Amino acid sequence: MISVENVSKSFTLHNQGSTVIPVMAGASLQVAAGECVALVGASGAGKSTLMRMIYGNYLTASGRIMVGDTDVASAAPREVIALRRRTLGYVSQFLRVVPRVPTIDVVAEPLLLTGTGADEARAQAATLLARLNIPERLWGLSPTTFSGGEQQRVNIARGFAFAYPALLLDEPTASLDPTNRATVLAMVQEAKARGAAIIGIFHDHAAREALCDRQVDVTGFTPGLAA
């Protein structure tokens, strides 16, 4: 489902003496449907960078990144948008929303974008929010004022609202209490069971052990760090 082939990337900082920082070279990895692969490596090794390249918000300098039938590394913006709408989900560490939009609508939005009716989308959003223990009295409020853990759960609810065939998870269990952590782990297991290909970053060792079929150490893709 997801296939990263010999991918490289560098950052050029034009306003800081045109410093060129090579951050990735020769990165390759494959994830099949129903499989969960963990990206591991020390801070700064490039886990999030690789994930963002797969999602398309970082440009790829060379190589191919196939998600389904789309090569993210060379696709036009509208192809990436179509891919993100129906195929590739992403749970980032930070919630980014239009201020003042009610939580339930934030969660329902991915469903509305894929053609689900408004009532049905809200009903599904409500189920997810209830499962993630967001109190119903908060559903009509904007998540911008929520606690860190609550925002993260809203973000997860939004990321799992549509059944994407491919999912990127950036630390989905950070800052969650044990009960909610267990719920999120169960949701990831269910996504695997329905056949989603998942790439995750988990600093939570136990979560990684429980969910992931394989680990890929990105240190091997970092120029200058590779052994």
Add this chain to the structure above:
Amino acid sequence: MTPLLQVENLAKYYGARIGCTDVSFDLYPGEVMGIVGESGSGKSTLLNCLAGHLRPDQGAVRFATRSDGLRDTVTMSEPERRMLGRTDWAFVHQHARDGLRMNVSAGGNVGERLMAVNARHYGDIREQAIDWLGRVEITQDRIDDRPTAFSGGMQQRLQIARNLVTGPRLVFMDEPTGGLDVSVQARLLDLLRGLVRDMGLSAIIVTHDLAVVRLLADRLMVMKDGHVVETGLTDQVLDDPQHGYTQLLVSSVLQV
């Protein structure tokens, strides 16, 4: 899929000075494109050339008309261009008073666009006006008030209702949230997002506010000194800017 708007090698000069030059892009149905850049970078010039308000010195702006497919709007006759401006196109000005008739009631402002496309039944027109005022959250009891009696945010929402009532396919927006306080801005952003999603609109939004484009636009075009210096997916341009000017622009945003 065929593009809704196809821009090729567009240029506009003010004497020897460059307004904008060498602009080419395709916009597809349902896409929202943001144009950012500092004041004087040519973004409003470009928008006005696209919308037929300014005549470009060079290049083509092809629009997928309902009846004849792609037509160059630069070379079409003035009446044809005006017809597009009343039907398939909409233009939301930065200052609502530029896009509204300030001495006509709110309902009249919305109804006028309908009458321009041959709506004649008073009851129907008023009903549609009420419907649209509701969608932009202006209550029915304000329908007979003039825009002069409205707040800035309400005027802007009225301008949007007036523009969208005829079901346009392409909306040009020049700083639609500029000059509004942030709480009103947030509400307007949510409204615009919902309208784009529900009506399948395409839009071109000129702004200097990067937060606005991140939330509204799928694609981004960065302009400097009349030239397009970078284009791409909005979050890619903002998260991984390639051009020195874009890097400066992104890193200059003040964090709240």
